[in-house]
Amino acid sequence: MSNQWCFDMAKAPKDNTLLQLLIGHDDGDDCTGGFDDGDVTRTMGFNNFVNDGIDEWKFPGWDWCGDCITEQGCGKPVAWALMLPLPEEAEGPDEVGEQERSSEAASTP
Secondary structure (H helix, E strand, C coil): CCCCCECCHHHCCCCCCCEEEEEECCCCCCCCCCCCCCCEEEEEEEECHHHHCCCCEECCEEECCCCEEECCCCCEEEEEEECCCCCCCCCCHHHHHHHHHHHHHHHCC
């Protein structure tokens, strides 16, 4: 399954859907720039305009001075993509643990 980036932010859902985002950064992003040193950072975020009437993108950032993750990152979303769903056939931690316990019990004399 492929996931393509859309560079038209006007087409992005604004109904609180969690999305992958590419965030563009300016040289003016002082202390709270992106997670890396590039001009664009990949992260996740959402816009809740449909529900609260506030047209604002929410995404985490990094505070280089405080050396910590911030609740709101700097920069502006320049592209978005839907989050990929987990495969339905993927085994969860409980199923894996149960299989291991069954195998151990079967091999115990």
